[in-house]
Amino acid sequence: MLKAEKVLNAALVAGETSGDLLAGLLLDGMRTRWPELHSVGIGGPQMAKRGFQAWWPHDKLSVHGFGWEVLRRYREIVGIRTQLKNRLLAYKPDVFIGVDAPDFNLDLEAALKAQGIKTVHFVCPSVWAWRPERLEKIKRSVDHVLCIFPFEPELLAQHGIAATYVGHPLANVIPMQPDRAQARAKLGLRPDDPVVAILPGSRESEVRHLVDVLFQAAALIGQARPAIQFIVPAIPALRPRIEAAAAASGVGAALRVVQGQSHTVLGACDVTLIASGTATLEAALFKRPMVIAYRMSAMSWQIMRRKKLQPWVGLPNILCRDFVVPELLQDAATPQALAKEVLAWLDASAQDPAKIQRLEQRFTALHAELQRDTPTLAAHAIATVLQA
Structure with missing residues (x-):
């Protein structure tokens, strides 16, 4: 194993809750390899627990969509990136690691790489789903990409981009066989009645x-x-x-909002009604049936639909290469349609348990494929970049 002989000064940027979680796990591997790790940049509470010094909080970069949803935050975000770039060029870290947030990080990485700073991007941008024009930008911007899906390094290699598959960190966090009864007890839910988890997203605009x-x-x-x-x-x-929104819905006492605890909630449920995003992969790793929904502004939808390269939007369907769970997007995401699909899963639990078992088997195989020692593999790849 390559070993570092000196303090490692690393800069990282994670732009939202999921990135903060991924970066926290990455920092675990880096600190094991470099016990004197000093890390700074933009991050959240999971990174702070690992000794990360946040120059800006990660929620400053949380933005979603196109058009006005981005433009209203454009000046602030560009200002932060300019200030961060100048500060990093003065600081000269040994390595910069952009964690997801490609719209923010790729331009920053390009500027730092041009000045001789090693750059790594953690989580390959979804060039295989939409926006393939990013491939050339990735090549200009980064020395190495850490990939969380197994098919990505080969795709990037075809375009001259060095990459390493490190597994998906969530596959090691979520148990292979979740304990539904324990999760329900922890949340104070009745043990035998059906439970539907509703996950409307982690960004203000999604919600x-x-x-x-x-x-x-x-x-x-x-x-x-x-x-x-x-x-x-x-x-x-x-x-x-x-x-x-819950109070206005008329659902009443049957619906309860809890702070955080998304993994416990997914572990407790029979079915989840869920916004498209990383949470859908978490639901798959919990082996739960789901109905994926998504809505955005009309302008954002028209732009994204034109750039879409695959028939699937939800990560479980993309990774399984099939519509294993229903997706209802934009105008198709009506209350009636969503309710119908959720009820169909609940009916299957009682009337067609083999359907549920087939889904659980597919998600178990997916879980095993994504399960790797991500912190160690990522730290090894970073060490290789530093010695190049």
Whole structure:
């Protein structure tokens, strides 16, 4: 194993909650390899637990969509990137690691690489799903990409981009056989009644576009199944908006909002009604049936639809290369349609258990494929970049 003889000064940028989690796990591997690691940049609480010094909090970079949703934050975000670039060029870290957030990180990485700073990008941008024009930008911007899906390094190699498959960190965090009864007990849920988890997203704009329709679907599900329990995890910043939508939905006491605990919520549920994103992969790793929903502004939808390269949007379907779970996007994501698909999963649990078992088997195989020693593999790849 390559060993470092000196303090490693690393700079990282993670732009939202999921990036903060990924970066925290990456820092675990780096600190094991470089005990005197000094890390700075933009990050959140998971990174701070590993001794990371945040010059800006990660939620400053949380933005979603196109058009006005980005433009209203454009000046602030560009200003932060300019200040960070100048500070890093003066600081001259041994390595810069951009964790996801490609719209922010790739330009920053290009500027730092041009000045001789080693650059690594953790999580390959979804060039295999949409925006393939990013491949040339990635090649200009980074020395190495750490990939979380097994098919990505070969794709990048075809375009002259060095990459390493390090597995998906979540595959090691989530148990292969989740304990549903324990999760329900922890949340104070009735052990035998059906539970639907509703995950409306971790960004303000996601919640704004989607939460009302999800709770309207919950009201319809509750009418069909009076004994059902709904549980909704919410980050603190979004909890007031989510609770207001819950109160307006008419679902009543059957729906409860809890702070955080998304993994416990997924472990407890029978089915999840969930916004497209990383959370859908988490639901797959918990082996849970799901209905994927997504809505955005009309302008964002038109742009994204034109750039889409695959028939699937949800990560479980992309990775399984099949519509193993339903996706209802934009105008198709109506309360009636969402409720119908959730009820179909609940009916299958009672009437067609083999359907649920087949899904669980596919998700178990996916879990095994993604399970690697990510912190160690990532740290080894970073060490190789530093010695190049």
